[in-house]
Amino acid sequence: MERLMDRIRADGRVIGKDILKIDSFLNHQVDVDLMEVIGEEFARYFRRKEITKVLTVEASGIAPAIFTARALRKPLLYARKSKPSTMDAGHYAAEVQSFTKGRVFDITVSASFLGPSDKVLIIDDFLAFGSTVRGLLEITSRAGAEVVGVGIVVEKGFQEAGRQLREQGIDLCSLVVIDRMSEGSVEMHGGIPAASAGHPRR
């Protein structure tokens, strides 16, 4: 996705060896127009799949996921990071490790909103070590629902999770894959083959 790569080149900042800071348009301040294009891109890639729900986790997954849900005309469901007092007793939980926050926490989905008839598209902003996506896969599996694919805005290709998920047979679509990065330089490529411009034909 050229437009996203241009934006990362213009506004991204590498901190240390493995943090890419793009909070001026993705996960603190949000370029809503770019998010809408991102949502349409995921919807195009997964258009041949039957999807009943788009699933993400609060908070930074919501922006790309809500526009994916909009383009697919399906509801969005976001896992909560703390169980509010208004959440029913019946819920599915999984443990997740935050890469940028350096701590472990539970993510939770109410059992009212996810069940065996659901076909779920998981969306998140970043994929690094994959803990969040694995937590969402666990929750979906506990609910008896099916995961039809995973869409990631920025995959850190030099970390393991992308390869592992693909080896597991998961249909993983990353809009941009970072090959390597260091201060002042980000090497990356688009994650969707240009020829198909969508989900690969079988």
Next chain:
Amino acid sequence: MERLMDRIRADGRVIGKDILKIDSFLNHQVDVDLMEVIGEEFARYFRRKEITKVLTVEASGIAPAIFTARALRKPLLYARKSKPSTMDAGHYAAEVQSFTKGRVFDITVSASFLGPSDKVLIIDDFLAFGSTVRGLLEITSRAGAEVVGVGIVVEKGFQEAGRQLREQGIDLCSLVVIDRMSEGSVEMHGGIPAASAGHPRR
């Protein structure tokens, strides 16, 4: 806003004396189509104001705020509830008390994204005791920015915050105001005068 009131009547559930649970379409599972209409409604009400940025707080404010930002064609900025390691040293913080979670926490905005030239529209899902909105007002004031208005999806009119904010001279637009509620019954009215269908003329 009739459509929102119909939805609250159909799917809302009152827990105890003062919790209205509408997480099947607002703040856990999200009816994206309804959120889009909500965003357009806020944009219509505040259309005569000069706005540079829409401000909310993660996570449940993001859905209504992102569609308000979309309708206004402005960026969204959401305050974080914990300072991630990728956030710059320069930031504005305020203390907020969560009504449903029963705890106090800091909300934080990077100083890079809010400054004296900003005219801010604050959006949130619920207004009860007003702690979150006051935190966002504090952050905006610390940044030297101006608040042009506050848009709330559901105001609990039987609690104090709405009246207090209006007395402070804040242009507060609540789409739905709950007058009173008890198990099985929610009395409410639309918060925008039908005659004006938008911001009141002066």
